[in-house]
Amino acid sequence: MMDFSTPPYLLQERISVRRVMVQVLLALLPGVAAYVWLIGPGIVVQLVIATLTALAGEALMLGLRRKPLALFLSDGSAIVTAWLIALSFPPLAPWWLIVVGTLLAIVVAKHLYGGLGQNPFNPAMVAFAACIVSFPALMSQWPALGLKLGFLEQLQIIAGLAPRIDVMSGATPLDALKTALKLSDGSIDVPTLLATQEVFGNFAGRGWEWVAGGYLLGGLYLWQRKLISWHAPFGFILGLSLLAAALWAWNPQQFANPLFHLFSGGALLGAFFIVTDPVSGCTTPKGKLIFGLLAGLLAYIIRVFGGFPDGVAFAVLLMNLCVPLIDMYSQPPVFGLKDEP
Amino acid sequence: MSRVRDFHGKATRMLQRLFSFKGGVKPQTHKTPSVQEPIAIAPLPSRLYVPLHQSIGGAANPLVEVGERVRKGQVIGGADAWLSAAAHASTSGTVLAIEEHLAAHPSGLPTLSVVIEPDGRDEWVERTPLDHRSLPPEQVREALRDAGVVGLGGAVFPSHAKLTTAAGVAVEELVINGAECEPYMSCDDVLMRERAEEIVRGIAIFRDLLAARQVLIGIEDNKPEAVAAMQQAVEQVGEDYQVVAVPTRYPAGGAKQLIRVLTGKEVPASKRSTELGVQCFNVATVYSAYRALAFGEPVISRIVTLAGNLERPRNWEVRLGTPLRDLLALGRPKADTDRYLMGGPMMGFALPSLDAPVVKASNCIIAASPTMFAPSPPEMPCIRCGACAEVCPHELQPFELYWFSRARNFGKTQEYHLFDCIECGCCSYVCPSHIPLVQYFRFAKSEIWSREREKNGADAAKARFELRNAREEREQAEKAARLAKGAAARAAEKQARAVVAVEPATADSAADSAADSAVSVASPPLKPVDAPAPVAAIAPASPAPPEAPAPELDAEAIKKATIVAAMERARAQRAAVQPRNTDQLTVEQKRQLAAVDARRAALQAEELEEAAERGAARASVETPKQVEKQGRTAE
Numbered sequence: 001m002m003d004f005s006t007p008p009y010l011l012q013e014r015i016s017v018r019r020v021m022v023q024v025l026l027a028l029l030p031g032v033a034a035y036v037w038l039i040g041p042g043i044v045v046q047l048v049i050a051t052l053t054a055l056a057g058e059a060l061m062l063g064l065r066r067k068p069l070a071l072f073l074s075d076g077s078a079i080v081t082a083w084l085i086a087l088s089f090p091p092l093a094p095w096w097l098i099v100v101g102t103l104l105a106i107v108v109a110k111h112l113y114g115g116l117g118q119n120p121f122n123p124a125m126v127a128f129a130a131c132i133v134s135f136p137a138l139m140s141q142w143p144a145l146g147l148k149l150g151f152l153e154q155l156q157i158i159a160g161l162a163p164r165i166d167v168m169s170g171a172t173p174l175d176a177l178k179t180a181l182k183l184s185d186g187s188i189d190v191p192t193l194l195a196t197q198e199v200f201g202n203f204a205g206r207g208w209e210w211v212a213g214g215y216l217l218g219g220l221y222l223w224q225r226k227l228i229s230w231h232a233p234f235g236f237i238l239g240l241s242l243l244a245a246a247l248w249a250w251n252p253q254q255f256a257n258p259l260f261h262l263f264s265g266g267a268l269l270g271a272f273f274i275v276t277d278p279v280s281g282c283t284t285p286k287g288k289l290i291f292g293l294l295a296g297l298l299a300y301i302i303r304v305f306g307g308f309p310d311g312v313a314f315a316v317l318l319m320n321l322c323v324p325l326i327d328m329y330s331q332p333p334v335f336g337l338k339d340e341p
Numbered sequence: 342m343s344r345v346r347d348f349h350g351k352a353t354r355m356l357q358r359l360f361s362f363k364g365g366v367k368p369q370t371h372k373t374p375s376v377q378e379p380i381a382i383a384p385l386p387s388r389l390y391v392p393l394h395q396s397i398g399g400a401a402n403p404l405v406e407v408g409e410r411v412r413k414g415q416v417i418g419g420a421d422a423w424l425s426a427a428a429h430a431s432t433s434g435t436v437l438a439i440e441e442h443l444a445a446h447p448s449g450l451p452t453l454s455v456v457i458e459p460d461g462r463d464e465w466v467e468r469t470p471l472d473h474r475s476l477p478p479e480q481v482r483e484a485l486r487d488a489g490v491v492g493l494g495g496a497v498f499p500s501h502a503k504l505t506t507a508a509g510v511a512v513e514e515l516v517i518n519g520a521e522c523e524p525y526m527s528c529d530d531v532l533m534r535e536r537a538e539e540i541v542r543g544i545a546i547f548r549d550l551l552a553a554r555q556v557l558i559g560i561e562d563n564k565p566e567a568v569a570a571m572q573q574a575v576e577q578v579g580e581d582y583q584v585v586a587v588p589t590r591y592p593a594g595g596a597k598q599l600i601r602v603l604t605g606k607e608v609p610a611s612k613r614s615t616e617l618g619v620q621c622f623n624v625a626t627v628y629s630a631y632r633a634l635a636f637g638e639p640v641i642s643r644i645v646t647l648a649g650n651l652e653r654p655r656n657w658e659v660r661l662g663t664p665l666r667d668l669l670a671l672g673r674p675k676a677d678t679d680r681y682l683m684g685g686p687m688m689g690f691a692l693p694s695l696d697a698p699v700v701k702a703s704n705c706i707i708a709a710s711p712t713m714f715a716p717s718p719p720e721m722p723c724i725r726c727g728a729c730a731e732v733c734p735h736e737l738q739p740f741e742l743y744w745f746s747r748a749r750n751f752g753k754t755q756e757y758h759l760f761d762c763i764e765c766g767c768c769s770y771v772c773p774s775h776i777p778l779v780q781y782f783r784f785a786k787s788e789i790w791s792r793e794r795e796k797n798g799a800d801a802a803k804a805r806f807e808l809r810n811a812r813e814e815r816e817q818a819e820k821a822a823r824l825a826k827g828a829a830a831r832a833a834e835k836q837a838r839a840v841v842a843v844e845p846a847t848a849d850s851a852a853d854s855a856a857d858s859a860v861s862v863a864s865p866p867l868k869p870v871d872a873p874a875p876v877a878a879i880a881p882a883s884p885a886p887p888e889a890p891a892p893e894l895d896a897e898a899i900k901k902a903t904i905v906a907a908m909e910r911a912r913a914q915r916a917a918v919q920p921r922n923t924d925q926l927t928v929e930q931k932r933q934l935a936a937v938d939a940r941r942a943a944l945q946a947e948e949l950e951e952a953a954e955r956g957a958a959r960a961s962v963e964t965p966k967q968v969e970k971q972g973r974t975a976e
Contacts, residue, residue: 006777008766009707009714010368010524010686015773017721071719117722117774229727278726283740327741334758335363335597335735336609 021076173205219272239296449693468637523685543631
């Protein structure tokens with residue numbers, strides 16, 4: 001009766017990687033619901049395409065790497081990546097763009113680095129950054145507001161069966177603001193723009209502000225369930241808002257207020273679902289705070305002063321590079337050794 | 342956060358200010374079933390297998406022989422070193438064997454054990470109660486060691502070795518650990534409920550030895566009966582100990598955690614707790630120390646919780662050496678029991694077989710079934726979620742330690758304080774990837790230890806090699822010096838001869854005086870048998886030719902006289918020496934001693950005979966070497 005089982009024998013009621021991932025997907029649902037309601041049902045198609053591609057890519061790579069298929073396919077991590085890609089890409093992007101992005105994330109950013117738990121960069125952000133550099137036009141085509149397309153029409157556009165009509169090549173609220181400011185060359189100020197242009201809503205982009213609100217809600221749920229700690233999101237929001245507030249206070253005519261920035265683009269999706277990624281982020285409490293803070297600052301700088309419509313992806317990737325360094329220098333003191341230097 | 346002093350101030354907690362430790366988990370306790378009935382005495386088994394190694398430190402040496410009759414409480418294994426503890430017969434009977442027997446250890450390896458067949462009379466050895474107040478502390482510590490008192494919380498660290506204070510640090514608090522945080526376990530709980538007074542009286546031994554200023558008894562607040570019993574006993578005995586209910590959170594019963602909760606002090610792995618002016622003992626240890634001193638009863642039994650998948654969970658007072666099979670029969674395991682654990686479900690281990698006996702570390706035996714403890718799901722990769730770091734009571738980063746252990750980067754594991762890990766299992770308990778983290782840490786620790794041993798071995802070999810080289814060099818140098826000196830002496834001799842040839846009269850007188858001094862030496866030390874002393878003494882004195890100049894011969898004579906005197910002194914010293922440390926000899930040692938004594942007696946008889954023949958003066962200067970030689974020639 002030789003028994004090599006190991007303690008502890010008493011295990012917590014089944015917590016697992018899968019459960020963690022399922023909770024993350026659940027937390028994304030409020031945002032997805034707002035997306036479907038306010039922007040259009042096409043996102044559902046994108047979510048499905050991304051999910052299937054991710055699972056196929058994952059299965060392929062697991063097969064090549066001779067890893068247990070069922071165990072890793074069911075852990076849900078690939079689905080989370082897929083959803084984050086779908087939610088950060090333009091909702092009416094052609095199907096192959098989502099497929100390319102997802103495969104890039106799963107095959108290159110995840111499995112070529114060693115699979116689950118080993119990737120130094122956030123796979124979804126790798127996909128976004130690679131695609132926006134490679135396909136800048138397609139990645140900037142956001143449906144113009146007021147473009148009320150039915151589910152079938154959206155499906156046809158995504159599938160490439162319908163022409164990509166001009167009206168849908170709108171811009172994100174962030175892009176719209178930046179372009180308008182550049183074009184007007186100082187003759188028009190931010191408050192006027194926000195008040196007059198149709199693309200802007202109550203405090204950020206029309207419709208999008210509520211999608212961002214959905215992410216915030218989901219993020220708070222994750223925090224309440226102790227699946228994420230407050231450090232990274234708080235740091236990110238703080239970094240972004242501090243810089244935004246400073247510039248806004250200095251020149252409100254040229255710079256949008258912090259609230260606008262928080263609820264625009266990928267800020268809140270990033271704050272709660274991207275910078276909280278444990279694999280590619282910092283692990284110590286202090287490290288998470290620093291990671292979030294710097295990512296927030298970088299995101300603002302890139303989105304306001306850079307050439308891309310949003311800066312979250314690049315900010316996160318840059319910070320991913322700094323993780324080992326930050327972790328090394330932010331090790332918390334150990335029990336009984338707190339007085340030592 | 343841990344620096345914040347949490348104040349759990351309630352009137353019932355006697356205004357004791359409590360601190361908190363970071364991390365920890367709250368598993369279900371499952372303690373109720375085993376405390377429904379009082380402690381019962383387990384029946385005498387048909388065989389007892391008492392392992393000689395039941396504590397941290399050196400294994401005890403067997404002091405009995407096969408076939409010998411032993412009595413209950415008789416020392417059958419003597420403490421091997423300072424860090425060791427004695428082993429005792431747990432009943433009276435006959436020693437059937439001293440052999441390797443399966444031990445209660447996860448390795449399933451055997452250990453040297455004394456097999457006793459009980460005679461049913463349960464006859465005590467002579468017991469001598471001691472009053473620790475009337476003895477010097479050193480003797481109390483020795484008494485505890487020889488009574489086999491070790492930490493009964495499970496660590497089995499010899500208690501006497503924890504009873505010395507650090508230089509220059511007074512012991513502020515003595516912490517008595519009745520927290521018992523492991524699920525299922527209730528042996529300390531029932532002990533405190535039923536034998537509180539003995540525990541309270543026993544505390545005085547430890548308090549006095551450490552000169553502790555304050556005694557704090559910590560009990561998890563899920564044991565209100567034990568808290569009440571202890572409080573009542575403290576009042577009854579009239580001590581000023583504080584009984585403190587501490588919040589139930591695993592591992593509050595870890596010595597370092599309880600010290601933290603009760604005193605706010607954090608003891609790192611690199612320090613002994615006495616260096617911070619605090620020491621901690623388990624309640625069962627205190628109880629056994631009290632029985633050992635006040636009644637002269639060594640540790641021959643302990644309370645064992647039988648829990649889990651049993652018809653009848655309960656606490657039993659079990660004789661050490663009782664086979665687990667016999668013990669578990671008392672609890673009647675249910676049909677689907679598939680394995681048995683020793684210790685709690687957080688830190689315990691699966692027993693290799695029920696043939697293993699109950700030992701001092703056996704605080705709890707849990708019958709487990711697949712439904713009770715589901716098999717651990719397959720291990721997944723670490724996703725660095727940090728859940729382990731949140732619950733680590735020592736505030737380590739277990740996932741970092743895991744990465745480094747996996748990569749065999751042992752230097753880094755030590756940098757990340759691997760040796761501060763107490764292996765409580767909280768990290769494994771919460772890991773969503775089901776990684777057996779503690780096993781990785783144990784692996785890393787044992788690898789580091791074995792490498793250190795190898796390194797020490799290599800260092801020792803290097804030192805030996807260098808020493809040998811140095812010695813050879815020195816010997817060569819000495820030889821060269823001797824040769825040079827010899828050459829010089831020969832040259833001097835030549836010169837002297839030349840002088841003698843010129844002045845023979847002077848030489849004669851010199852030879853006379855040399856002969857005088859040679860005769861005055863009673864007997865030369867060398868070659869007394871082959872070359873009788875007078876001849877040897879006279880030989881160099883023969884007038885022609887004088888082999889050595891007179892002053893040199895004089896020096897030689899003085900040297901000889903000194904040697905004779907030293908031998909005489911040594912002989913007197915030998916005669917005066919009394920044998921020591923012979924009260925606890927192993928059987929093997931006794932046999933060797935007897936053989937030596939017999940040889941010595943024979944030699945002494947012979948020596949006397951010869952002395953009679955040659956006269957007292959001659960015999961009195963013979964060295965043992967000569968005696969031995971004579972003995973051999975006689976044979």
